Amino acid sequence: MAFGQSANAVFIDTDIEVDGVANESEWGNSSFNSNFWQYFPLDSIRAPDQTKFKVLYNNENLYVLIVSDFQDDQYVVSSLKRDWSSRNNDSMTLVLDTFNDGTNAFLFGISAEGVRREGLISNGGNSTNRGRDFSFSWDVKWEGEVSINKNFLVTELKIPLSSLRYDDKASKWRINIYKTDIGKNIVSSWSKIPRNLSRASLAFMGDLIFEEPLGKSKAPIFLIPYTSGLIGKNFEDQKKISSFDIGGDAKLSIGSGMILDLTYNPDFSQVEVDDQIINLTRFEVRLPEKRQFFLQNSDLFSSFGNSYSAQPFFSRRIGVAKDLNGNTIQNRIIAGARLSGKLNKNLRLGFLNMITDSDPENKISSNNNTVFALQQKMFSRSFLGLLFINREKIEVDKIENDQADFNRVLGIDYNLQSKDSKWVGKIWYHKSYESRNYKNNFSNGIWLNYNSRKNNLFISSRQTSDEFSSDLGFIRRTGIKSHFIKYGHRLWIDSKKIRSIELSQQLYFVDTPNMSNLITDRNYETQGVISFTNQSRFEITFNRRYTFLLDDFDPIGGENVVPLPANKGFFYNDFEMQFNSNYTKNYYFNFKTTLGQFYSGNRVSFNSEITYRIQPKFSSSVKLRYDDIYFPSEYTYGKLFLIGPKLEYTFNKKLFWNTFIQYSSRSDNLGINSRLQWRFAPLSDFYIVYNDNYFTYNNLVPRVRSLTFKLTYWLNI
DSSP: OOTTOEEEEEEOSSOOOOSSOOOOGGGGGSOOBOOOEEEESOSSSBOSSOEEEEEEEOSSEEEEEEEEEOSSSOOOBOOSSSSOOGGGBOEEEEEEETTSOSSOEEEEEEETTOOEEEEEEOGGGOOTTOTTTEEOSOOOOOEEEEEEETTEEEEEEEEEGGGSOOOTTOSEEEEEEEEEETTTTEEEESSOOOTTSOTTOTTSOEEEEESSOOOOOOOOEEEEEEEEEEEEEETTTTEEEEEEEEEEEEEEEETTTEEEEEEESOOOOOSSOOOOOOOOSSSOOOOOOOOGGGTTTTHHHHOSSBTTTEESOOGGGTTEEEOTTSOEEEOOEEEEEEEEEESSSSEEEEEEEEEEOOBGGGTBOOEEEEEEEEEEEETTTEEEEEEEEEEEESOTTTOOOSSOSEEEEEEEEEEEEOTTSSEEEEEEEEEEEETTOOSSOEEEEEEEEEEOSSEEEEEEEEEEOTTOOOTTSEEOOSSEEEEEEEEEEEEEOOSSSEEEEEEEEEEEEEEEGGGTTEEEEEEEEEEEEEEETTSOEEEEEEEEEEEEESSOBOSSOSSSOOOBOSSEEEEEEEEEEEEEOOTTSSEEEEEEEEEEEETTEEEEEEEEEEEEEETTTEEEEEEEEEEEEEOOTTSOOEEEEEEEEEEEEESSSSEEEEEEEEEETTTTEEEEEEEEEEEEETTEEEEEEEEEEEEOBTBOEEEEEEEEEEEEOOEEO
């Protein structure tokens, strides 16, 4: 899987000072590796501005020196805050596949201003839009500095081996380095990567050969205590609110491949709020996991099933519950443990156990939540997975509610990934068990994707039976079979303005096996996409839809509604157009409009986000959405509006201020979240957060107002 390239890592018995100068004599012991390929906009030529790198290591650290030609001194750096996006920052990125499996890897990036980011790559990094194969919420300690020279950058990285998991018997890793040059809209890579794949695809990497075996790394203990407090007022109940919490996490290395995460009384309240949305579908929306405890090796638990509609384990289910009115509320986690990683080069193990507290006021039981997963590598990059989930009441006799005493899921998945990532697919079968002894409780499916330079074919079929249930999963709906096929053909233009044109056709339909295979959803979609060399993008789509409602449906919301009736079918067509401008500029935007029919009525929708930044310290954006839905007079119709301005100022690499305002006409709610973050030590933060919520149906009526502080400290022992 190295495709012929290799680089040598030279052993040293000294330490390197990371300052971006590279004046230590030890760097002279190693030779540069170069000959980078262009990835964007072309993938068939050598990079016009070359990059070269060296690698050293000792018993404790890996050192990487990267020298990058830029041919100008006008570097683009959008922010001084950690975990920036590579799409609008001049940067260098290191990817390390430490188990040589082509499936999982560590990512370390640094911008031209020396601002760092780190991430985890799973499932081979196949997603070109960074979907769920990339997690940048993961944090780990490492060092990196950049020196700016005339027309080139010198970068030094120092990565503690204790921060990585790897096979201590291996004599080589797989490695790639890619450079993003925003000013020229060029991305280059040491490994030659086909442009229809992600720039961080793990199928195309070189070998990093160590002069001497690494041996076992040190196994430090990371302690991350926290304290937080809140004062405020609930204006609805006319009550003052306050709280104070102490808790913490610990990370322990078990050998070179496993890590044990422990948590006690974790504070999983997010200092960064989720985006509000207007949901015009009949189904629940899936929000991403951002909590640090669940992130490392998260694919071990979350990659089973189908993430869109039938995912048996979804970590955001832990720590939340429903109150007596059906509203989602935080459910305190008492303690938890998580063991994950590699048992050997081919076998991965994941074990998670968390205990949630009871809430007698809302009739919520205390539960023991357990997840066990195994993944066995097969062939070059494929793997077979086994999953067991158990949610079980601890206080069965103390709180009476509608929750079953236990809910269990047993599943098996086979994930296919070819050596060159042209073929990717999955087949799975899951079965659930409950104390109520329901039958007809299974979920299965198969999908296959062929992605070549010019052609993309995706087919899938999946079924979720009526009584299948996973209390810790994301199950969009049950009692259905769904079928999907899409074919797209790419035309690579290679002109100065247009990079590619893709034309695609898809068919999607859903039927109900227990209702004489009644079709509830069907959509014929025709789409054209133009990608430009300046990284802007234009899409046009035509949909011919059919929906049969099994239940009453109200897309508008509000009081005294007259919903669309159940047991009725609707034929309707719509037209979508979307444009994303060149996001490398200081001003950029995306815009999407939907025009046409909507069930028995008509719809006009506009969705846009406009961003302006003054690099590298200030960024502002505003999200706008407007939906005008008109039904015949017997049904409820109306106009929905959402606006979300966001301001962000980075004073320096340690002090950040962010304010997010959101208003939604559907919820009649105005929310304000203003956060000041001080990173006073590596991965250690002090937050002050001001939250304010208002009802807007009768002018501005205060709802809840609070001031929160949170202090976390990352301690290495």
